[in-house]
Each structure stands twice: as structure tokens, then as C-alpha cells.
Amino acid sequence: MEIFVRPVQRTLNVAAGVNLLDALRAHDVPVSYSCLAGRCGTCRCKIVDGNVLDSGREVQRPLGAQDQYVLACQTFLTESCTIEIPEPDEVVVHTARIVKATVVALEDQTHDIKRIRLRPSKPLDFSPGQYAQLQFTPDHIRPYSMAGLCADGELEFHVRLVADGRVTGYIAKDLKVGDAVRVSGPLGSAYLRRKHEGPMLCVAGGTGLAPILSIIRGVIAEGMQNPIHLYFGVRSERDIYGLEWLEALKLEHPQLQVHVVVTSGQASACRTGLVTEAIAQDWSSLDGFRAYLCGAPPMVEATTLLVKQMGVLPEQIYADAFYASGT
Incomplete structure (x- = not known):
């Protein structure tokens, strides 16, 4: 049977029942992966047409229209189909x-x-x-x-x-x-896309600042010149931290703009409200942006919906929601 892979525009001849990640690697298709056990999310891809068997779900079943995204390492090919993988120039392979x-x-x-x-x-x-x-x-x-x-x-x-x-x-x-x-x-798959040269929207809620700091430092280390617009949302003034780090990063990367948004109360040099409100006030369109969203699930979900409406392509939204399980 045949598997058509986008955006590399290649057709692979594979046997029924083969693992999708194995098939991609066997045909030298550039694809990101790490743990090979369905935990890291790095090999996430999209089923555009056709059915596959996703062993990572509670019940093994063909995918419906609402279940288009799968992890390649947990997916087995059952019929000819079309899949979409992340852009080839964004491939990362870190051995777990x-x-x-x-x-x-x-x-x-x-x-x-x-x-x-x-x-x-x-x-x-x-x-x-x-x-x-x-x-x-x-x-x-x-x-x-x-x-x-x-x-x-x-x-x-x-x-x-x-x-x-x-x-x-x-x-x-x-x-x-x-x-x-x-x-x-x-x-995790919400990592810095180093080949992107356009503007970046970074949204951090609370300790979601940690991965955003890593991403901004990565931009600087790579010599990237992207404009970065960071919205850092916290509950109140006493929850603000890391401002000295952000000021230091602004000196290293003048294209970095920082907006601290406090949900309740007032704080010096900070905005009041929700990060989604601040973004909507500042921008009429986010066309051409890539978005990195890190923090509590409600904030990540609301911001994801907003930036999609404002023109960010779904495949160019990199979200890391901090679920409270096992806290």
C-alpha cells in the first residue's frame, strides 16, 4: 500500500501493519522523535486522509475526523493514507x-x-x-x-x-x-523552531515562564533576529518573578518586548486583565507569527483559540499546558 507524506511530497510503499515512525525512518523521511514510547509527543503528526490504528489510545480503533493527530511511534498503518509531518527543517532528534x-x-x-x-x-x-x-x-x-x-x-x-x-x-x-x-x-514538542525568521508570540502563565526563558535564550544563542513579543500573565503582583532576567535578555536581544499582565490588582509598569485581552488590544492580526504558549491549561486553551482566530496557523502553535496531576 502507499503512504503519501506532506510536506516532503513523497509516496512510500509500505506493508500493512508497519509502525508509522519505523516506515518514515526506513525511507529516510526527516521526522522528529525521542522517547519512542508515546510519552514525549515529539513525533506528533497529522492524518489527512485514510485510517490508521493508534495503539496509544485506550481502545485501538480507526481515527475519526476529530482525531487527526497521532504519535508516529504509536501508530500502525492499515491502509493507504496521507499524513502530514512537521516541516523538515524543524526536525530534532534527542535520544531520550x-x-x-x-x-x-x-x-x-x-x-x-x-x-x-x-x-x-x-x-x-x-x-x-x-x-x-x-x-x-x-x-x-x-x-x-x-x-x-x-x-x-x-x-x-x-x-x-x-x-x-x-x-x-x-x-x-x-x-x-x-x-x-x-x-x-x-x-515535549513545544520547542524552538530555529529556521523561522518571522515574529514570535510567547505567552507564559506563572511558571510557564521557565520554558519561555529557555526559548528566548535559544533565540539569542542561535543568533536569530526574530521580533519576540512576550506576554507574561500572573495572578497578582506578588506572583511576578524573573523581571531581572527578562531585562537582561532585552539588552541581549533588543527585538524582545515584554508585557507583564496581572489578573487582579495593580502593579507598577504592568497591565491589568488577562493575557488574551492584552494580545487582542495590541494586535488586529497575527498573520506570519509563530506562537509558543506555556502555562495552566485554561490560559493555554483560551490563547490557542484566540491566536487561531487572529491568523496563526494551527501547526505553528506550540503549546505546553501544565496539568496539575501528581502535584
Whole structure:
């Protein structure tokens, strides 16, 4: 049977039942992947026409019209179909691995945000914007986004402490400098697209600032000249952090503009309301933009809907929603 692959515009002859990622790799089609286990989301692609079998879902079944996106590593080909993969020049391949790391610093950023810095025993290769699974003990495991770059020599994470949170409670009360942490990754597909030369919209809610910092630092490290418009949303003035980092990044990248938006109350040099309201006030169209959205699911979902309406193509919206499971 035949598989037509967009946008590389190639037709592959494959046998029924073959794994989609295996088929793409066997035919030298450039495709991103990492964990090969359906966890990282890196090999996400779109089924444009035809049916496949998605083993990553609770029930194996052909996809309906509303279920067009799949993970190639978990998908098996059952008939001729057309698939769409991410743009070839955006391919990243980081071998998923587990590294041991040591806590070298624990710093309070706000009343409920801690900055954790780890020194890995071996380098962990990742793209700006990705995240990793941190295992503090066998019973305390949680994904967090990297705030730095793999060239830093350290791994940095920002953790919001949640009342009665099992993992964050351990971080707040028990974790200390010198403790060992297992780091698994990298994970996630909301990474920096380095070949893009147009404007970037970065939206961070709370500790969603961590991956956005990584992305902006990645732009600077790559020598990219993209205009970057960052909207940083927080609940109140006491939740604001990282302004000194952002000011330093503005000096390195004059094309960076920062808008801090406070949901309730007033804060000096900040706007009041929701980030979606601020974006809608500032722009009539976002045509040509790529959007990086990181933070709580309601904010990510609302902003995704807005930027689609304002002209950002769905495949050029890179979202990382921080779900509270296992906090």
C-alpha cells in the first residue's frame, strides 16, 4: 500500500501493519522523535486522509475526523493514507535518556515558586522549550520544563508549590541541596523552531515562564533576529518573578518586548486583565507569527483559540499546558 507524506511530497510503499515512525525512518523521511514510547509527543503528526490504528489510545480503533493527530511511534498503518509531518527543517532528534543529577541550589522566587538547579552527571541534550521528568524519590515524580539551555552545564526548573501537593510538598519541606534526582527526557514538542525568521508570540502563565526563558535564550544563542513579543500573565503582583532576567535578555536581544499582565490588582509598569485581552488590544492580526504558549491549561486553551482566530496557523502553535496531576 502507499503512504503519501506532506510536506516532503513523497509516496512510500509500505506493508500493512508497519509502525508509522519505523516506515518514515526506513525511507529516510526527516521526522522528529525521542522517547519512542508515546510519552514525549515529539513525533506528533497529522492524518489527512485514510485510517490508521493508534495503539496509544485506550481502545485501538480507526481515527475519526476529530482525531487527526497521532504519535508516529504509536501508530500502525492499515491502509493507504496521507499524513502530514512537521516541516523538515524543524526536525530534532534527542535520544531520550535517564541521567542522575544533584541538587546544587534551591531558591525562593515568590511566596510559592521555587527555582531548582541541578548538576547532571552527564550532559542532557534538549531543545529550548522541552521538559523532563524529575524523580525525587520513587513516590515523588513530576514533569517540569527546563528554564535554561543544555550548554549551561546545569538544569534549571521553576516549581510552583501547591497546597497539599504531594510532589511539591516534598520539594517544599524535604528536598535539600546535595540530594540526588533522576532526570528523564527530553520530552515535549513545544520547542524552538530555529529556521523561522518571522515574529514570535510567547505567552507564559506563572511558571510557564521557565520554558519561555529557555526559548528566548535559544533565540539569542542561535543568533536569530526574530521580533519576540512576550506576554507574561500572573495572578497578582506578588506572583511576578524573573523581571531581572527578562531585562537582561532585552539588552541581549533588543527585538524582545515584554508585557507583564496581572489578573487582579495593580502593579507598577504592568497591565491589568488577562493575557488574551492584552494580545487582542495590541494586535488586529497575527498573520506570519509563530506562537509558543506555556502555562495552566485554561490560559493555554483560551490563547490557542484566540491566536487561531487572529491568523496563526494551527501547526505553528506550540503549546505546553501544565496539568496539575501528581502535584
